[in-house]
Amino acid sequence: MTVDTRVLLSGNEAIAQAAVEAGVQVAAGYPGTPSTEILETLARHGEIDVRWSPNEKVALDVALGASLGGVRTLATMKHVGLNVAADTFMTAAYTGVGAGLVLISADDPGMHSSQNEQDNRFYARLAGVPLLEPSDSLEAKEFTKLAFEISEEFDTPVLVRTTTRISHNRGVVTTEARRVRETLGFSRDPSKYVMIPAYARRRRPVLLERLEELTTYVEESPLTADIAGDSTVGVVTSGIAYRYVREVIPGARVLKLGITHPLPMDRIKSFAAEVDRLFVVEELDPFLEDALRAAGIDVEGKAFFPRAGELSPDAVRKGFAAAGVLEAPAPVPEPPATVVRPPLLCPGCPHTAPFLVLKRIGAVVAGDIGCYTLAALEPLAAMDTCVAMGSSIGMAVGLAASGGTEKPVVATIGDSTFLHGGIPGLIEAVYNEADVTVLILDNGTVAMTGGQEHPGTGVTLQGEDTRPVDLVALCRSVGVDDVRVVDPHDLAATYREIEGAIAHKGPSVVITNRPCVVAPTKVKDHPFTVVAEACTACQLCMTAGCPSIVWTDETFEGRRKVAIDTTTCTGCTLCAQLCPPRAIVLDPEWEAPGRG
Amino acid sequence: MTDVRDYLREWAMPHVLCPGCAHGTILRAFLEAVKRLELDPDKLAMVAGIGCSSRLIGYVDFCTLHATHGRAPAFATGLKLARPDMTVAVVTGDGDGLAIGGNHLIHAARRNVDLTVLLLNNSIYGMTGGQAAPTSPAGSVASTAPAGTAEAPFDACKLLEGAGASFVARVMAVDPIMSTNVMVEALSHRGFSFVEVISDCPEYFGRYNALGSGAEMLAWMARKEAGVAAALANKRYVNHVPTASDTSGLATGVFHREERPVFTGLSTQAAR
Amino acid sequence: MTEARLIQGNQACAEGALAAGCRFFAGYPITPSSEIAEHLARSLPGAGGTFVQMEDEIASLGAVIGASVGGMKAMTATSGPGFSLMQEHIGYAAMAEVPCVVVDVMRGGPSTGLPTSPSQGDVMQARWGTHGGHPAIVLAPASVAEVFELTVRAFNLAERFHTPVTVVFDEVIGHTRESVVLPDHVDIVDRRRPDGPVEGFLPKAAAADDITPLPAFGDGYRYHLTGLVYDERGFPTTDPTQTGALLERLHRKVDAYSPEIEDAETFMTEDADVIVFAYGIVARAAREAVRLAREEGVRAGLFRPVTLWPFPAKALEAAVGAARTVIAAEMNHGQMIHEVERVAASTAEIVPHLRVDGEPISPAELLAKLRERAAAQTGGRG
Amino acid sequence: MSGGDRTEIRLAGAGGQGVVTAGRILAEAAILSGRTSTHSQVFGPQSRGGASRSDVVIADAEIGFPLALDLDVLVVLSEAAYTRYVPELGDAATLVVDERAVPGTGDGRPQTHRFPIVETAHRIVGSPVATGVVALGVLEALTGLVDAAALEKAVGSRVPAHRREANIQALAAGRDLGQAA
């Protein structure tokens, strides 16, 4: 094994590598942490048709279509994305595939970047499709490649479930060459692919038979591994939990499940018989534990290991200690007091001003999924709800319909989120004549996930120019009469337009249109600085919550003056617009890069 | 004197100006300057012409001379020459000071009479109901310019500097602290000091030009500050979504200051 | 008494102002009044006064008002077009009760007219030039010596009644040099200042004689002065009662004192059949004509109003007496003649003798007129 | 209308000849002589290079009407002035004309005197500015309206100090011209 083929890859990169090696020809998805880098990595390959779709359902539709067309296909999304795609997913289990179709669900235990920590293993059981759970980057690659084989062998979509710790871990992976099989072509078969009730009824038994076959397969699969050890303690586990178990209790005997649906229940039963105490260690819900119990296996699990949040070696150690298997770990001293550091809107973020305005107006704000959700936190604290992609508008309509508030009701939604799931909500607002205002915060990218293109940006995932969706025309076309466009760095104009739109009876739309300061281009304009002598420490600038503005040790009338970190200030002007004594000015010492 | 309200003729309050009109804010900034300089109210005269701005002097407990339209600089010149021991401040508006009274203003500046002139620029005639003023931006709507004025506006500060004012500054009502600081300097300056104060008129200019309430117009004012406006003009918008953003800016601060013989009415010949 | 000097009318005006205590002049050059400014520009600084040449006549009277508010006796001088520009401020001074003197050296008009030729076209403007209406005090000297005398009086009246006072004379009086002997001493009147406490001072509180005290700015009394209708605090009001009371008082303030203010000269009117009504330079010609007519046996007389406003109606009525004809001679298209008609038309025939060609009315033409009217009367009797 | 003790004199010429100043000097000299006088002049554009005129009325007592009405003496120092004023001059009046400025006039008026006034002024001060003063010398010699000492004193007080000497010379030269007549 040469150094050249041993590379350090994240789980996501490893899945992309698997797709390359497996000869995938079409891949589709929607950005969502922690899944995003799979398609981004794959897109760099160049020969593969990789695309962002407007949402996960469309992505899976594309993938299924491509699969039926005869090429291996990958669909990627985060866990909640599968909720969107679930409609297609459930029925794809009936139709089966053409060439191999693998769906990656990147789950987010611990909710590092998500609104829930749903355990998507249940989707496999619900749909009746096989579920693979890699435990590190190497397995992510190997399992994904195998998933294509399983998909084709059993004529089923395959769900590969990763978690944040798999997706964003780097580990050593050995790479191999890409092998592309000739396309199978599309074989017309309405009874298989047209799921009218008559045909679907026929496919349901097929699905059940397939599961039976899969169960047999799983019993024999190398992905089910019995790791030798001291049989006083036996552990059934999968995914990242397996690594923690090996780390914490290396001497134990372990049944490592690479495929967790369907389960190799015979293997599990015999394993259980051979150990003194049987534990299931799994992240989130007792998916395995319940299945084992249902099969009549006496097993210990969630009694000792947390059901909420991410597992960790420490958590696993504590669980085994609580079970009396390990000694309690020595207490680690508490860390010294430090400052809390919640995520923030970036310096110069174009979302700041609209939320400053909404807070001043005192609107009831139905938020959505994206960076702007951070506006729910202090100091902006200007968001009242945030549930799911595209939910803001419908929820705003509902809030308005309830009569439960006399305040103006505003929905805030990002450009990509709007195109993902917001348009039907807007149509609802028009159709049912809701007096709501929709702020489309157009920053020209999918910012939260790192700056991806989307149907509104005019660029594809592979960097080609394409026709962008015209948001103004779109809103007008569905029947919104009052559509405004405003520069969100122009605080006064933003206030005026939002107030004007709120005053409009019926649905109105305000589109704010500054690009994200981080992606795709890092914005760094002439920074502002504080003339300390002029600062009266009123703190009005601090209300914007800009990370570049901090207190200094200088005071005025007992209040702290402020300073601007010119290295991080992007020069957005917002604080300068707020500052009453004009103490915030363009930094006279700054030199534009490249101007010497 | 702990509170600037002590300078007010409290029995005359509240003043007649409309809600959100920043003229009162400017008056307050001026009174802060008076307070900081500890000027003797008995020796402080305020002279004003006609218009909303000029009404302000009725509410301050100094010697206040409410003159005719545009002529306050002339009245003030006479008063100052007659009472060199007094501090004489003129409050005028953009119409009062730059249209009907433009001639008096520039000549007072040229003479370098020791006056402080506050020109409250709200871009319109407020008192008479929203007619176009010499400061109305080209294209702005007024009752006498229903389709937008076709005229170019004055830059009062450039005009006054050209006329020979020995102290020229511009501040904005939205910046009361800077306004006070500049007014302190203007009042301390020996000679003709001119301070243009950008104010608002929500009732007419704001309403006709869809600029919102007084509060919104103050925000708009802050955004017009030159550094901010220039920075905003420099930036790009999201591809494919057009925005017509007003990128014109307005510089603030002290633009010009010089020491120059102050006109006292005594001819140089006689002085010799 | 000093020695006789050859002095121009305009210079006499300036010297009269200085003698009256005027220490502030603001003006704008205009023929034929400019020598007043020129003279004061030379002499005021030495007298501790202030001269300023303003940007226009509006500003000039504005500055004069400002200076007067500051406590100085102040004046301006101008001519027809400039006088028109000053009307707004004359009204302001009347409303705000600011003492000041305006000298109008009349020239031919209308408009820019005849700058270097005499006229008497502004006498009605001096009364009615401002909008809205207020009483006016207007003096009309007829000689260089009288320019001095009436300028002094103008200041005294202004300071006595806290009101603007206008002195009108024509180009001939303004520019002609005459040998005059100016008095060493003149009586001076100063404005009434308050003597009560500063606290609670009501600048426009009712005064028994209708003349409210007028403190100078900077003297410790802080108050508001405005051209708007005001209440007793000097603060703007629209209350009808207070509005009416104020305007009534402003009128009463002059009307009630008109016997004290009015002045007229009569010459040989006691037994006159024909009386010439004239003022200013025309009165000089008329006096000559009357003298010559008397030499010819014509019973002629002269009535000369010295105060054009308030108009000395009673004196005119008395002077006309039994006269059957009054020749109203004016260098305009007939202005004061309306006053003459108002007073005397019921007892005498009012005959205009008007000239608007820029030439002064001469003694000869008035003599001819007297002869003609006398003959007509005789004929009528016969 | 020159009755009694009243004498009316008009000096008329071109701008720059010192006509107005000469009139004032004459009027002031009359006062210095114990008489009364008035002086009037034409102002405005006429005083700048065109025709210029200065009227003096001299009397023993108060002067009723201050303007000249019926001239007793007319001094003409330019052709334009001649054309303008001579036609309305009464036969009894004395006319003094400059012989160079008014060439070839021989209308046979009585009381007409011709002198080289302009030329004399040129000779003495090198410019026409003293023409009026020369004319005053002529008048004094010719009419005796004011006495010589008063005239000399008036000249001295009216002209600038540095030109006093030249003007006194001009006055004397005029007087010589007049006496020679």
Place this chain on the structure above:
Amino acid sequence: MAEPVRSLLLAGVGGQGVVLASMIVAETLLRAGYDVKQSEVHGMAQRGGSVFSHIRFGPAVESPLVPEGTAEVLAAFEWAEALRWLQYVRPGGAVVADVRRVVPPGACSDRRAWLSSYPVIDATVLREREVKAHLIDATALAADLGNVRAANSVVLGALAAYLDVGRDYWESTIADLVPRGTAEVNLAAFRSGAEAPAALIDLPAPETGTGFVPARIEVNESWCKVCDICSRVCPEYCLDLDGDTRLVVVAPDACTGCRLCEMLCPDFAITIHHEGQVPALATTGAGP
């Protein structure tokens, strides 16, 4: 037992480049022949939040996560982050920290006491923990080299001093992974960090407790014209309109006495009463 798995922790603030730094460390270790697992979290945490990266290396690594009390070295690119992850360092381990302060806005939110919740830079906190405290002013060193963004490489240089991995591996990795055109400055920064003496930097504690004077808002309703200016500008959202008819002090206790409302009120209708002696208004200049 075989050679144990070793642990490192890198910590910093979103946007500081923690991920790139940890990729450099992991890649270096890979090139040096180790099995490596490195773990970090993307997404929201990067938006100015706390970012950390676990690196584990050895002959064969199972868990990518570092158990508490086991890290050999904690490399922190920011002071407060060094404290946050201190419990992961094993006794006798090392803390390499840039003394740079990235103060989050939330640390400046106590506007009643005007106390910043940002921890004082004080090396004794580390000494008490039985760890080797290695504080460096990496930002200053990088600035001296001409690019403050190379500060991370300075920290990596200091980190490298605690690991027995050849300098060549480090430098080739840095050259390969840093943004194009910055290899030279980053290598210089790395060397500067490696060679800088492991001195403790004690910085003076910032002034705290600035003498806040409570303030009270008084509204003169008979003068107030309900124009909304004050409520639009109040940094503490103390004021609000009751409909369009009345100004209400909705959060009287939040008032810091900044007087913006009083100064901007065109109607002289607001008075701020400082319940105590307030320093006189500074007579500052008119700005630039």
